[in-house]
Amino acid sequence: MTRANLSAASGSEVRAAVRAGQWTRATHGLARGHVQANLAILPEAYAYDFLLFAQRNPKPCPIIEVTETGNPEPSFCAPGADIRSDLPGYRVFRNGQFVEERRSIADLWRKDHVAFLIGCSNSMDEALEDAGIPQRHLETEDGRISVYTSSIQCRSAGRLHGPIVVTMRPIPADRVEQAREISSRYPLAHGSPVHVGDPAAIGIPDLSRVEWGRFNPLREDDVPVFWACGVTPQAIAIASGIPEMITHAAGHMFVTDLMLGETRT
Template sequence: MTGAEGFPILSVMADNLIDTSDDLGLSRVDAARLDAGALRQVIREERWTDTTIGLGLGQLQANLAIVPKEDAYDFLLFCQRNPKPVPLLEVLDVGSPIVREIAADADVRTDLPRYRVFRNGELESEPLNLVDVWEDDAVGFLLGCSLTFEQAMLAAGLPLRHIEADTPAPVYITDRQCAPAGKFSGPMVVSMRPIPADQVARAVQVTSRYPWGHGAPVHVGDPAALGIADLSAVDFGHAPNMKDGDIPVFWGCGITPQLAVESARPRYTFTHYAQHMFVSDRSSEADAAL
């Protein structure tokens, strides 16, 4: 498993986007202006192969996990039993790559910028599409992503230190075990965002409105309560950019199911490449709690 080290972090507010381009010349600012369907089309055409951070603003973005049919029921149970780190958005039909609930005319084989292919738990490749490796018994799972609530936090005026520092958010493997399901088990993984002490309550309030994007924090304060001895020793991402008066606040993280899947070692597993998400048609506000 490789972390997000080195991936560019860009502000998710459109007017703060850095005008970079991917290898095929499409400007990030131009890509950010596309609606979800048009964005998926340029991704399908492999005209955009970079991270989806800052794109599809206002839309739910999703992690992807695809497992064989014989493992799908247990993985579904794992998602249902661990909704904080593994919020389930949609389950696809057996053998079908077509998304039915959260997007129209979408195909999970082609509509994410990059993928990871595992065989028996071992990384095999990181292709731009899954067309050549797709299996007839594949079952796809679209899972919630924290980009949903980060947009809301910025809109509410809450600072995000990793974006200020242009680094990935710090991510840690905790000593809290997820509720197991069949062969799927493992620790909860969390992302951490330093929040000024007087704004922690607001951060909890804002993020709790987005259960499909990990929702409210799983822990506030002492990292030792999660088995994290040193905040600077991240497992994925980048060491935190803490400022005076900041409190560490921890949210469930989408790396959790990837660790569970890798540990279970299915015949094959297809996932998204870190920060290269599926951008859905569903508004991030559509399912937000009042």
């Protein structure tokens, strides 16, 4: 199955392909028009701290849905889905350390788990493209965006603290303000940028050294524009040293049934 096959698919069709093992790669460009989501699963004992953390940090962690304790179905944004199998990749963190990446977490799911689905900037790629603003990462075969840990600190909440993770899009200089205005309409896709220009000003000394995704070089007259990223909980798991967090693998998102137009402000 190709990315082109799934670009016009529904959210449920993409999830079915993922569950069947027919799609195991990044979800950039799939089910165009649908909202994609980052994932963070925590024990119930940490769920309130995380909910408070997300409320205090809406740029990196805009909440789409929180599941009932022990229930892997996100019944609001994707009825019938199973959070344990419907993402192409997962990452497991324990005691502040990355432990493993895997295709399914069915055997790790516990009765005290709470899943948080968090908005993703993948969702606004289409809105920017429709306005004629090029998305350099989508011009590549794998569609991966450039992702970095910034020096911008989140507001702490309970036992959770750490830096904001950001995505970088090379944007033509004469389209930066338009990109800012368009993205601000989609708070569930991280909204407007958190920084424009000099990467060193937010603790990124070398754009070619990505931490997740792939490096998308700037072209002549491009400006690096940085949006908050839903990979931030992974940085929080490491910085806070919490006993367990299960997340999506970077770029391997949960595709919801929600349409981007429904989330516009």
